[in-house]
Amino acid sequence: MDADDVSKASFTIAYDGASIKDGSMDVRDLAPALLAVGQLFDAANRALNGSDAPSISVNVQATKEGSFEIDLTVVQTFLDGMKTFLTGDFVTAAINLKELVFGGGVAVGGLIFLIKRLRGHKPSRIEKISDDTVRITIDGQTIDVPLKLLRLYQDVAVRKAYEELVVIPLQKDGIDEFKVLEARQEIASVKKGDSTYFIAPEPPSTVVVEDVRRSAFSIVSLAFKEDNKWRLHDGNNQISATIEDADFMHRVDSNVIRFAKGDVLVCEVKIRQVQTGQGLKTDYTVVRVLEHRPAPRQIDLFVEEQAAPVPEPEQTQDPPLSA
Structure with missing residues (x-):
């Protein structure tokens, strides 16, 4: 060179x-x-x-x-x-x-x-x-x-x-x-x-995707302090979500709703993905809880009902033949 x-x-x-x-x-x-x-x-x-x-x-x-x-x-x-x-x-x-x-x-x-x-x-x-x-x-x-x-x-x-x-x-x-x-x-x-x-300033964040969809989640852990997030599981991945449904939270705080392991929440959830200087960030917000489905409490078995016995027809005896 x-x-x-x-x-x-x-x-x-x-x-x-x-x-x-x-x-x-x-x-x-x-x-x-x-x-x-x-x-x-x-x-x-x-x-x-x-x-x-x-x-x-x-x-x-x-x-x-x-x-x-x-x-x-x-x-x-x-x-x-x-x-x-x-x-x-x-x-x-x-x-x-x-x-x-x-x-x-x-x-x-x-x-x-x-x-x-x-x-x-x-x-x-x-x-x-x-x-x-x-x-x-x-x-x-x-x-x-x-x-x-x-x-x-x-x-x-x-x-x-x-x-x-x-x-x-x-x-x-x-x-x-x-x-x-x-x-x-x-x-x-x-x-x-x-x-x-x-100190390097953070570049402005850009919203890439914002979508509202219906999803079901099992509950991993609850949070009752302000701004704390619930940990939920969608069957594949665990997420942290902010609960915005005030009526649902009021019923939870008032013990009107109780939860047990295996319960499922059917929710209207907003998913917001933002591009930041550190990469892609995803935020989850539960806008409305549509349904609380308690975990099954008993095994669902099909039990056949026993049929009532059918009465036999009465036997009639022929009169004896005359000699």
Whole structure:
């Protein structure tokens, strides 16, 4: 592979604080942070360049003492025929990707700057002022940033990786600051007090299916406290359901209805499936209890009734023949 087929960008990340002044850091804190760097660049690469983006890797080079510093290199590899990546619609190689993620160059403070500037607030206005620049209005002030930087800010995977890299280490006692350096000069930093802005927001939930149907359930367990859910079984799966039928609940609370093992409820149930950041979530709500069927209390056998005897016809005796 030619040298022209590889793009590299070097930088240093550092954690600072009283517990790591000797240049050592607990591997249980370090390992997730290093993995998060790789995940961060993978996610940024996919967000900006799509699923067919050139492969990217992050390599560790060395460590420094004083604070805990790690030198890293982002390596982006281009396949044959993809050299237009450098001047086409793709982000301009590893160095520009690094600048968008951390700062420096055209992106100024990069994603760290934008997250700290917005402080978890939703902009009041976003307008596109050129093909590659947007103007963000927040708290009555405006900032102009690259469109690609805004796309990274909105990407869930990128924000999750930043949370692993920044928030989790800074929650530890004795680790007070995260820094990014280039050529030994600091280009971005996050102090412990600002780390909460880097917690990844949950994406909005979307209702995929909402349906009301008639179903039968056996009762696994009851709940009588407000907002508690009943555990029911549909014959195949156990579910947790909210009971909305106020009249039914009143009769239960008043002991008008009693339950025993094996009882079945025939219900009008609403099933609501929502797509969230964690995947698909299903909620069950019993809108109305149509019927309470107690468990059978005796074995149902068919007993034949004995037929009444049929009376025999009377025997008549013929008179004796005369001689």
